[in-house]
Amino acid sequence: MSAENEHQRGRIEGGFDAVIIGATVEGLAAATCLAKNGFKTVLIEAAADVGGPAATRGFAEGCKVSDEAHLVNALDRDLVREIDLYRHGLTYSERRIQTVYLSDRDEPVVLDGDLARARETLGPRVGDDAAAFEAFFKIYGDLAETLSGAFVKGLTAADGTALAKALTRLQKDVSEEGYALLKRACVASTRAALDPAFDSALLKGGLAFDAAFGGAAAPSAQYGFLNLLRRWAGESAGIHAAYAHPKGGMGALADALRRAAQSAKVDIRTNTAAKSILLEWDAAAGVALENGGQIRAETVISALDAETTYLKLIGPAALDMEAQADIARSPSNLILAKAHMALAKPPALPKLSAEALRGRFVICPSIDYLEEAFRYAKFGRVPPKLAMEFIIPTVHDETLAEGGKCVLSAWIHPAPARLHNDADTAALKGELLDKAIATLEAYAPGFRKSVLEAEIRLPEDYAAAYGMNASIWAARAPLLDQWLRTGVLQRGDRVDGLFFCGPEAVIGGGVSGGAGRRAAGLAVRRAKSRSSFL
Amino acid sequence: MIPAGACFDNASPMPTAAFRAAASSSFANRWASVSGWTSALSYGDVAAEYDALSRSAGLVDLGCFARLRVWGPDAAAFLERLTTTSAARLTPGMGVPGLICDEDGRVVDTVSVRRLEDDAFLLTMTAPRARRLGLSARGFNVSYDDVTASAGALGVFGPKASEVLSEAGFGAPDPVRGVQKTVRGVNVAVSPDALGPVKGWSLIFAGEETLAIWDRLTSRGLLPVGLDAVDALRLEAGAPRLGADFVGADDAVRYEDARTPFEVRLGALAPLEASWFNGRGAVRARAAQPRRRALLPLKVSGAEPVDGGPVFAEARIIGVVASSAYSPRFRCVLALADIDAGFAERRRFEVGAPKARTGARIAAEQYDPASEDEDNA
Numbered sequence: 001m002s003a004e005n006e007h008q009r010g011r012i013e014g015g016f017d018a019v020i021i022g023a024t025v026e027g028l029a030a031a032t033c034l035a036k037n038g039f040k041t042v043l044i045e046a047a048a049d050v051g052g053p054a055a056t057r058g059f060a061e062g063c064k065v066s067d068e069a070h071l072v073n074a075l076d077r078d079l080v081r082e083i084d085l086y087r088h089g090l091t092y093s094e095r096r097i098q099t100v101y102l103s104d105r106d107e108p109v110v111l112d113g114d115l116a117r118a119r120e121t122l123g124p125r126v127g128d129d130a131a132a133f134e135a136f137f138k139i140y141g142d143l144a145e146t147l148s149g150a151f152v153k154g155l156t157a158a159d160g161t162a163l164a165k166a167l168t169r170l171q172k173d174v175s176e177e178g179y180a181l182l183k184r185a186c187v188a189s190t191r192a193a194l195d196p197a198f199d200s201a202l203l204k205g206g207l208a209f210d211a212a213f214g215g216a217a218a219p220s221a222q223y224g225f226l227n228l229l230r231r232w233a234g235e236s237a238g239i240h241a242a243y244a245h246p247k248g249g250m251g252a253l254a255d256a257l258r259r260a261a262q263s264a265k266v267d268i269r270t271n272t273a274a275k276s277i278l279l280e281w282d283a284a285a286g287v288a289l290e291n292g293g294q295i296r297a298e299t300v301i302s303a304l305d306a307e308t309t310y311l312k313l314i315g316p317a318a319l320d321m322e323a324q325a326d327i328a329r330s331p332s333n334l335i336l337a338k339a340h341m342a343l344a345k346p347p348a349l350p351k352l353s354a355e356a357l358r359g360r361f362v363i364c365p366s367i368d369y370l371e372e373a374f375r376y377a378k379f380g381r382v383p384p385k386l387a388m389e390f391i392i393p394t395v396h397d398e399t400l401a402e403g404g405k406c407v408l409s410a411w412i413h414p415a416p417a418r419l420h421n422d423a424d425t426a427a428l429k430g431e432l433l434d435k436a437i438a439t440l441e442a443y444a445p446g447f448r449k450s451v452l453e454a455e456i457r458l459p460e461d462y463a464a465a466y467g468m469n470a471s472i473w474a475a476r477a478p479l480l481d482q483w484l485r486t487g488v489l490q491r492g493d494r495v496d497g498l499f500f501c502g503p504e505a506v507i508g509g510g511v512s513g514g515a516g517r518r519a520a521g522l523a524v525r526r527a528k529s530r531s532s533f534l
Numbered sequence: 535m536i537p538a539g540a541c542f543d544n545a546s547p548m549p550t551a552a553f554r555a556a557a558s559s560s561f562a563n564r565w566a567s568v569s570g571w572t573s574a575l576s577y578g579d580v581a582a583e584y585d586a587l588s589r590s591a592g593l594v595d596l597g598c599f600a601r602l603r604v605w606g607p608d609a610a611a612f613l614e615r616l617t618t619t620s621a622a623r624l625t626p627g628m629g630v631p632g633l634i635c636d637e638d639g640r641v642v643d644t645v646s647v648r649r650l651e652d653d654a655f656l657l658t659m660t661a662p663r664a665r666r667l668g669l670s671a672r673g674f675n676v677s678y679d680d681v682t683a684s685a686g687a688l689g690v691f692g693p694k695a696s697e698v699l700s701e702a703g704f705g706a707p708d709p710v711r712g713v714q715k716t717v718r719g720v721n722v723a724v725s726p727d728a729l730g731p732v733k734g735w736s737l738i739f740a741g742e743e744t745l746a747i748w749d750r751l752t753s754r755g756l757l758p759v760g761l762d763a764v765d766a767l768r769l770e771a772g773a774p775r776l777g778a779d780f781v782g783a784d785d786a787v788r789y790e791d792a793r794t795p796f797e798v799r800l801g802a803l804a805p806l807e808a809s810w811f812n813g814r815g816a817v818r819a820r821a822a823q824p825r826r827r828a829l830l831p832l833k834v835s836g837a838e839p840v841d842g843g844p845v846f847a848e849a850r851i852i853g854v855v856a857s858s859a860y861s862p863r864f865r866c867v868l869a870l871a872d873i874d875a876g877f878a879e880r881r882r883f884e885v886g887a888p889k890a891r892t893g894a895r896i897a898a899e900q901y902d903p904a905s906e907d908e909d910n911a
Contacts, residue, residue: 282815311673315673316615316674317673317674317810320636320637320813320815321615321669324669324672325669325672496815
């Protein structure tokens, strides 16, 4: 503990308008937005650094990698504008990253980073599907863009969570045709949506992977397709539904947010853990700290996960039992796992130029392949052929590795949370790494020999590193469910003055900042309605 | 208050611990199912039973309530969360009535909490509600055990209840504090209780001793009293009965069927200034909003009950009579009517006779149970 913190032990501080718990991307976004609205804001973070899982971390000698999310595709555009993130040092080393759906036999399918122009890159390789994709993206891409605001806000149905009511609210935002499409898209399985639209198994497989990514729904499961719309609702570096790589990895994005927060005069305190949220007369009154101190403020925003926020910081003795049951759901038995590999040389992908290594690669040659992977993972086995997404960050950004090394960063989804024989996580990691290298070897001959060092990151590792509940890295419930639930969590009516922008509030996952901006907006609105100081 | 049985209750209700004793005392052989337990409507003469309860004392079978023993280091905190009572403030022997509310601030059940020892409580509710107890216990170091089936429960109510109990050897020294007594080898927990407006005592003991206790009390002239007489008395006080006047939020088929404490005259049981309880935030919000429905005490002319009859105002139906009974004291039918809260300030209404097909309407007048009591005193 630093001398400054020693000094603060047991102190009760007042004079703040808002306390934000957790300096994640969402927490930083919320703090900055509040400060820009004239709130005297303090941001507390248990760790020594800001950013939470958005961090660039060394994992092998001379090699760094974005520890969790490795690409930006849903960064909230209103947030970027509101806090002027580019001025605070956000730079992309690569924007409009093309997506390459790999095949172990045939030529890959390449989608331009700007999906609206994908027809050119798809080319004659997929025949009629190039035109079909253009039409498909025209419909669903437009619908997704219309919905981007709703994806940040969440849906709230007044009585319970009736889907019909929630959808009716959306009706005013989209056209009549769009609404009919949306109703279909909400309930459709990925397979049902993609099968009639395209011929190419590879294209369908790749799109199915993107739709299933992060979720617990297999391609044949109902409600799965909506996730693809969520992915297409985002934008990065000004291009709709595109991917971009921040210069310096995800940690650099967190740094830009930190600078924005500092310039807005947010009081950022690291190494300061929250012990509980103070409640007085059913309203938030501040935060009690682990070091015995208190920070008092009428607005509290939590960027920690829902279980930590509600069950630990508030506790069951002041939480409605129905809310508690809703928050403490048992997570899916599927997880997302991440593989980081340090390579001696870039992988040799046949039928692709060296320039193509700048892409985002997806290994999922068909819907059946993905279905098979889900089947294995569901029953606690590591699929022999993994479905994965990988990038080679060192191609975009040479600063991430020294001495000519190359880094590969891959998401493996789906993966089992536990092995069927209850073996320990080391065994799961070993098996995942084995299968990941074997899978990559099939697509890039000679890959195995180039691996210098490698690691697998599991939810437990993230939970330990960033002080959050491991369940948020479990595969997510269908998007519709997240959508409805997020509205309830964000609205902040569980406790007056407490707003929530934790990972559960980020619909569809990813690095967004939208939930933080939204929480700050709600807090500002509440403060305005209560007093005249603003 | 004794709840009313739902119409889809168990077709063949279970006998309470006191059923054999009650059946042998019954001349009328009129029974009802209350939460699946057989309870006597009357033992023969409703007027005599009413007199006993209002002037001297009567014996009531309380076997229809669910009883749970709750113990553990967090028992008080658990009960404060589950119910609206301030359980932690009770000293051993003390009891207090309360409600269970859901997260939307609607009434789930009426309960009473009694502290037996430092970390052991007796929770009495109208049904076991296992799901809600399970949800509520998450995060608390607490255990609970349903003792309904093994315990016998009788109540002695009325102005002379204490005297009768003392004569029978069950007297308690303190009028507000329960005691444990051993009478002729039988362990009995005697604690102050109330059936709506009627004060009295409840006796809880091992179920197999019921006949002995029943005989000990009735042989001293105590009259068994059925639900009809109890109903008349509680309507005089305007006390609602779960299942008849409103349904609990967990049993409501439609969302709007459930009621907030303020809509069923139970606002006093959900004190917002005391300890936190489940749904308090919502109850607080509801307290600030206008009521949607109101439960109105009515005096209806005539002698026939009008249960289920429509209530008219301004020539249209604005509600329904939820329960009614003839009151010997007022010499008319008293009713509680569930009506649109917009009409709660009106004095005069008309009630349609539920079974007559003549379309005849009966005049009804709102009355205030509290002021009627003062007039009589």
